[in-house]
Amino acid sequence: MTAAVARASAKAEPLLQVRELDKHFGPVQALYHVNLDLPAGKVTALVGDNGAGKSVLTKCISGVYQVDHGQFLWEGKEAHIRSTRDAARLGIETVYQDLALADNLDIVQNMFLGRERTRSGLLDEDNMERAAAETLAGLRVTTVRSIRQPVASLSGGQRQSIAVAKAVMWNSKLVIMDEPTAALGVVQTKQVLDLTRRLRDRGLAVMVISHNLNDVFEVADRIAVMYLGRLVIQEDASTFDRQSVVEYMTTGGLSRSDGRRAREN
Amino acid sequence: MADAPEKTELTTAPDVDLTAVPDVVAEVPPALVAQSLGEYVRAWVSRISAGESGVLPVVVAMVAIVVVFWTISPNHVFLSAVNLVNLFQQSAVIMVLAMAEGFALVLGEIDLSVGFVGACGAAITVQLVQPLTTNWPWWAAIIAGLGFCAAFGAIQGTLITRLRLPSFIVTLAGFLIANGLFLIILAFGPFSGYPNLQGFSNNLKIVYNLMWGTIDPTISWVLAAVVVAGVGFSMWLSDHRRRTSGLVAPPASLTFIKIGLIAAVAIVVVAICNTNRAVFGVLEGVPWVIPIVLAVLGAWTILLQRTKYGRYVYAIGGNPEAARRAGVDLAVVRTVGFALCSMTAGMGMMLYASLLGGMNNNVQGGQYVLFAVAAAVIGGTSLMGGRGKPLHGVLGGLVIGGIYNGMYLQGYSFEAQYIVTGLVLLGAVTIDALSRRGATSGSVSRI
Numbered sequence: 001m002t003a004a005v006a007r008a009s010a011k012a013e014p015l016l017q018v019r020e021l022d023k024h025f026g027p028v029q030a031l032y033h034v035n036l037d038l039p040a041g042k043v044t045a046l047v048g049d050n051g052a053g054k055s056v057l058t059k060c061i062s063g064v065y066q067v068d069h070g071q072f073l074w075e076g077k078e079a080h081i082r083s084t085r086d087a088a089r090l091g092i093e094t095v096y097q098d099l100a101l102a103d104n105l106d107i108v109q110n111m112f113l114g115r116e117r118t119r120s121g122l123l124d125e126d127n128m129e130r131a132a133a134e135t136l137a138g139l140r141v142t143t144v145r146s147i148r149q150p151v152a153s154l155s156g157g158q159r160q161s162i163a164v165a166k167a168v169m170w171n172s173k174l175v176i177m178d179e180p181t182a183a184l185g186v187v188q189t190k191q192v193l194d195l196t197r198r199l200r201d202r203g204l205a206v207m208v209i210s211h212n213l214n215d216v217f218e219v220a221d222r223i224a225v226m227y228l229g230r231l232v233i234q235e236d237a238s239t240f241d242r243q244s245v246v247e248y249m250t251t252g253g254l255s256r257s258d259g260r261r262a263r264e265n
Numbered sequence: 266m267a268d269a270p271e272k273t274e275l276t277t278a279p280d281v282d283l284t285a286v287p288d289v290v291a292e293v294p295p296a297l298v299a300q301s302l303g304e305y306v307r308a309w310v311s312r313i314s315a316g317e318s319g320v321l322p323v324v325v326a327m328v329a330i331v332v333v334f335w336t337i338s339p340n341h342v343f344l345s346a347v348n349l350v351n352l353f354q355q356s357a358v359i360m361v362l363a364m365a366e367g368f369a370l371v372l373g374e375i376d377l378s379v380g381f382v383g384a385c386g387a388a389i390t391v392q393l394v395q396p397l398t399t400n401w402p403w404w405a406a407i408i409a410g411l412g413f414c415a416a417f418g419a420i421q422g423t424l425i426t427r428l429r430l431p432s433f434i435v436t437l438a439g440f441l442i443a444n445g446l447f448l449i450i451l452a453f454g455p456f457s458g459y460p461n462l463q464g465f466s467n468n469l470k471i472v473y474n475l476m477w478g479t480i481d482p483t484i485s486w487v488l489a490a491v492v493v494a495g496v497g498f499s500m501w502l503s504d505h506r507r508r509t510s511g512l513v514a515p516p517a518s519l520t521f522i523k524i525g526l527i528a529a530v531a532i533v534v535v536a537i538c539n540t541n542r543a544v545f546g547v548l549e550g551v552p553w554v555i556p557i558v559l560a561v562l563g564a565w566t567i568l569l570q571r572t573k574y575g576r577y578v579y580a581i582g583g584n585p586e587a588a589r590r591a592g593v594d595l596a597v598v599r600t601v602g603f604a605l606c607s608m609t610a611g612m613g614m615m616l617y618a619s620l621l622g623g624m625n626n627n628v629q630g631g632q633y634v635l636f637a638v639a640a641a642v643i644g645g646t647s648l649m650g651g652r653g654k655p656l657h658g659v660l661g662g663l664v665i666g667g668i669y670n671g672m673y674l675q676g677y678s679f680e681a682q683y684i685v686t687g688l689v690l691l692g693a694v695t696i697d698a699l700s701r702r703g704a705t706s707g708s709v710s711r712i
Contacts, residue, residue, distance in 0.1 A: 084590065088592070100587055102583035102587045102651070103583050103651070104579060104582065104583035104651035105583055109576065109579075109580075110587075113576070113587065114588075114591030114592040114593055115591075115592075122567070122571045122572060123572060126506060126507055126510055126512060130510065130511075148513070
């Protein structure tokens with residue numbers, strides 16, 4: 001298993017190392033010996049065509065799915081992620097593209113959903129409201145006028161910002177963002193990408209799953225490419241150009257060098 | 266929305282960035298940032314014109330019912346103290362059933378079984394206090410009845426959540442099963458006939474008094490004062506705490522107006538109840554059923570609005586997937602919700618048994634389900650889940666009870682009463698659907 005630690009970036013030890021991950025659903029092999037490093041203070045973009053296994057990998061890391069084989073090294077030590085609670089305990093938070101917020105609840109209620117603070121058995125609304133306001137101010141999410149407004153009244157970018165703020169409230173160390181800019185306009189996309197950079201500057205490890213290569217090149221420090229359930233390459237973003245990323249995504253390799261090998265596997 | 270975040274300083278007043286984006290101003294519910302009474306009134310008006318009317322329609326409906334029936338009822342008897350107390354006693358059953366149904370509706374489900382499951386529980390209680398057979402103490406009989414209901418609801422909830430069966434079908438089956446069980450329980454009646462609550466046994470009397478007992482007029486005033494003072498103080502305290510900790514709070518004048526309104530309602534209700542309502546002799550004082558309904562209202566309001574469990578109920582009704590990802594155990598919350606729904610229905614039907622002075626096979630369990638759903642929806646609870654309060658059930662119950670009572674005084678037939686109730690239910694559901702559609706199209710246009 002250790003032999004596969006080939007491509008780990010040699011600088012500092014990554015926050016999370018995924019080693020030789022396998023996952024299958026019935027006869028379908030969704031992930032095949034996946035190795036991935038997620039260093040702190042970096043934005044890692046995970047790209048790949050539809051069905052490449054991005055979502056499955058994300059869900060394995062965030063504890064939604066259990067892996068068949070493989071290993072997670074969290075801060076260098078082996079960790080078991082068998083449920084979303086396990087992931088949350090380690091400090092892994094996932095911002096889902098959709099379905100993450102309850103429209104009928106207000107911003108504070110959404111941010112504390114599942115982790116409400118109570119005082120003698122009853123909800124401590126004032127305490128939660130203050131903490132939510134502090135987190136939003138710290139992330140410079142200031143466009144919402146009242147944090148007691150229902151989430152239904154927010155724009156797409158604001159909703160995404162709230163979802164991110166919700167994720168970082170819990171001293172999380174790794175934030176996974178699933179298609180954070182899909183369905184957003186230009187200005188709102190910029191807002192969310194700025195927010196992503198701010199998370200990185202705070203020293204968090206950020207993983208962004210995206211289809212949009214513009215966004216990827218704008219925000220990512222590292223790029224990892226998946227192809228048919230395999231992680232074919234992960235390198236600093238500067239070593240890629242748009243052409244090479246597309247080629248890795250569509251063929252699993254560069255046609256000049258190792259493209260054929262990837263396809264044979 | 267459309268401003269660049271880096272221009273915004275941490276300490277910038279929100280209004281500053283909003284000047285660049287006028288569309289946001291329209292989105293924010295103005296009541297949330299209003300600081301003075303004037304702003305509150307304006308916010309309220311704009312909320313109503315935007316289709317977010319809250320309890321206003323049901324209050325308007327109540328006023329309309331009062332005016333219409335007062336005008337047309339013979340000798341204006343509709344507003345007499347006798348009739349108003351009568352009306353409240355009849356409505357109380359519907360109110361409690363509507364609060365029961367509220368649990369299912371807020372979860373985004375429906376429970377069609379409340380009428381007969383509640384009737385089973387009530388029949389068990391009435392049977393158990395019969396002095397000639399079991400002769401249980403009243404409290405044990407009530408606990409047994411409510412326990413049966415809770416267990417029945419928990420079984421239905423388990424089927425719905427674990428086997429993922431639609432609540433509509435499971436509770437429809439439950440409705441039929443409970444109907445059968447109800448008749449079986451009735452057949453255990455002492456000797457022949459159906460169990461009733463007439464007699465000299467103390468246990469019988471207490472169950473009978475749930476609806477018919479009255480509190481001494483002086484004590485009624487004292488209790489009303491205590492309740493108003495308690496509610497008012499807690500409202501003032503929570504606002505005060507927010508204000509001192511620097512959070513946005515409604516103006517103090519608004520809090521005092523609300524407390525004043527509650528006090529006014531309490532005074533009117535107690536004054537009406539304290540008039541002598543008997544033709545011969547003396548019948549005065551607040552009926553027990555009023556504090557009973559208020560206690561259920563208070564308990565379920567606190568449970569739904571002030572506890573984690575209640576928060577999860579709303580979250581599941583609004584977006585089950587978000588709740589699941591937040592680590593909420595959907596199956597447990599839903600199952601408990603159905604158990605609470607059935608148990609509250611048991612309370613409602615116990616009041617009904619007391620109103621009837623016993624239990625018999627004429628209990629219209631099916632009709633009461635529709636009343637319960639109609640009352641909750643008329644009060645402002647959404648059929649689509651995620652929105653609704655126990656208070657809605659109480660207000661809606663008053664509307665339905667008012668319509669029934671008024672039409673009864675006019676001597677309308679049952680046929681007409683059914684049709685009118687059906688039309689009112691349709692109207693309420695239409696308002697709910699339209700306001701929901703308005704909100705959806707609004708958020709789509711914002712994206």
